[in-house]
Amino acid sequence: MEPPAPVVIDPAGRDIHAEAARIRANGPVSRIELPGGALAWSITDHELARQSLADHRFSKDPRKHWTDFAEGRIGEDFPLIGWVLMDNLTTSYGPDHTRLRRLTSSAFTPRRVEAMRAGVEKAVADLLDELDSCEPGEVVDLKARFAHPVPARVICDLFGVPAEERAHLLRGGEVNVDTTITPEESAANVEQWHREMQEFIDAKRRNPGDDLTSDLVQAQEEDGSRLTDSELVGTLHLLLATGTEPVMNLLANATRALLTHPAQLALLRSGAVSWSDVIEETLRAEAPVAHLPFRFAVEDIELGGVTIAKGEPVLINFAAVGRDRTVHGESADTFDATRPGKEHLSFGHGVYRCIGMPLARMEAEIALSALFGRFPDLELAVPAEDLAPQVTFIMNGVQALPVRLTPQAR
Ligand code: HEM
Structure with a gap:
């Protein structure tokens, strides 16, 4: 029997859940066509995704294991080239991955993270104070005014990014997730982002501080074999971007879910469900990272009834995995914080699991408990169906989240 035609991915991500359903209808592991025409496999099944995430026969290094890239058929004209040319944890495999992971993960252990609590509370309180000055009934974009700046402040404080450099150092990561940009825009973004990050690193080398960038620079100076210059730049790209973008989407997606499901909000207010329930259910039903990073088969792999040939690229469709009906039943598409289990793989699994979890x-x-505590009358300022999705198929969020924090003055 002929295999089904690959689902052509919408670069604008106009409806990633409907698209995921079409991919799944072709099989739990099925072909997709990426922007630019490259073919890849998409895994939509929870159990197969879990197995693949822990399977060392999948590499993340395109230079060594993506045949079309290594042989020059994927090049500068690939619209997602920004994700391939990065030199960091998401493009490394085996001992290189272990080495990079060891350098970075120790900064994000539960104990270290607990020590960041006061800093996060301060960033949230300051931003809520700024929002307090809004006029009654004023429409505010909560994504721009809260969901983005909370994680941006936290991660930039941690890495010692000066206030005046924050916007442009984060900009490269924001452009990189827009999957409608042209190959030229993508390559130019990578080039500029690389140069700006190098300047930031050079300044830290001259003037180290008490921050994680200075720690990485010092680790490199003590022993150059631990981190190349290119890996240092790539690691900072990754940590500043992942420290901001998916957390922003989690905050915006959870807020949207509560404001569009008043019965769920009432359960939260009554104590019948907890913030943790709401957060895990949001991660399940609206995975903030929808469809990335790339993996590549280092040998032929039989999975879900197909053979993934050596050298072919694979994407885990985290957005689909969280809504797998074999795990979550017929109500998989429904946001329900009372759902037992709430299994998801939205932070990954295995040796590559998210270090920022x-x-x-x-x-x-x-952030969410303080926001809803400070503004109990918070409401969407537009009908839910008018909220435009973020322009990307690899992330899952909204373009903007217009809300009223307080009722309109009479
Ligand atoms: C809600 C927020 C977040 C979500 C949903 C998320 C999700 C993910 C996912 C799906 C992966 C890929 C796993 C894989 O390919 O196997 C990942 C990896 C990663 N994340 Fe996160 N992430 C979040 C926040 C963060 C934060 C705050 C940081 C810290 C700065 C961070 C740092 C990383 C790093 C460094 C990796 C690469 C790990 C590796 O390859 O070993 N993430 N994350």
């Missing part, structure tokens, strides 16, 4: 959960709990 404890920080992200802590930020979400502090």
Whole structure:
């Protein structure tokens, strides 16, 4: 039987859940066509995704294990080239991955994260104070005014990014998740982002501080074999971007879910469900990272009834995995914080699991509880169906989240 035609991915991410359902209808592991025409496999099944995430036969290094890239058929004209040319944990495999992971993960242990609590509370309180000055009934974009700046402040404080450099150092990561940009824009973004990060590192080398960038610079100076210059730049790209973008989406997605499901909000207010329930259910039903990073088969792999050939790229569809009906039943698409289990893989699994998971959960709990506590009348300022999705198929969020914090003056 002919295999089904690959689902052509919408680069604008206009409806990632409907798209995930179409991919799943072709099989638990099925072909997709990426922007630019490259073919990849998408895994939508929870159990197969879990197995693949822990399977060392999948590499993340395109230079060594993506045949079309290594042989020049994928090049500068690939629209997602920014994700391939990065030199960090998301593009490394085996001993290189272990080495980079050891350097960074120690900064995000539960104990270290607990020590960041006061800093997160302060960032949240300051931003809520700024929002307090809004006029009654004024419409505010909560994504721009709260969901983005909370994690941005936290991660930039941690890495010692001066206030005046924050916007442009984070900008490269924001552009990188827009999957509608042209290959030229993507390559230019990578080039500029690399240069700006290098300047930031050079300044830290001259003037170290009590921050994680200075720690990484020092680790490199003590022993150059621990981190190359290119890996230092790539690691900072990754940590500043992942420290901000997915947490922003988690905050915005949870807020949208509560404001569009008043019965769920009432359960939260009555104590019948906890903030942790709301956060885990949001992670399940609206995975903030929808469809990335790349993996590559280092040998032929039989999975879900297909053969993934050596050298072919694979994406785990985290947005689909969280809504797998074999795990969550017929109500998989429904946001329900009372759901037992709430199994998801939205932080990954196995040796590549997100190192920022404890920080992200802590930020979400502090930020969301303080927001809803300070503004009990919080409401959407537009009908839910008018909220435009973020322009990307690899992340899952909204373009903007217009709300009223307080009722309109009479
Ligand atoms: C809600 C927020 C977040 C979500 C949903 C999320 C999700 C993910 C996912 C899906 C992966 C890929 C796992 C894989 O490919 O196997 C990942 C990896 C990673 N995340 Fe997060 N992340 C979040 C927040 C953060 C934060 C706050 C940081 C810290 C700065 C962070 C740092 C990383 C790093 C460094 C990796 C690469 C790990 C590796 O390859 O070993 N993330 N994350």
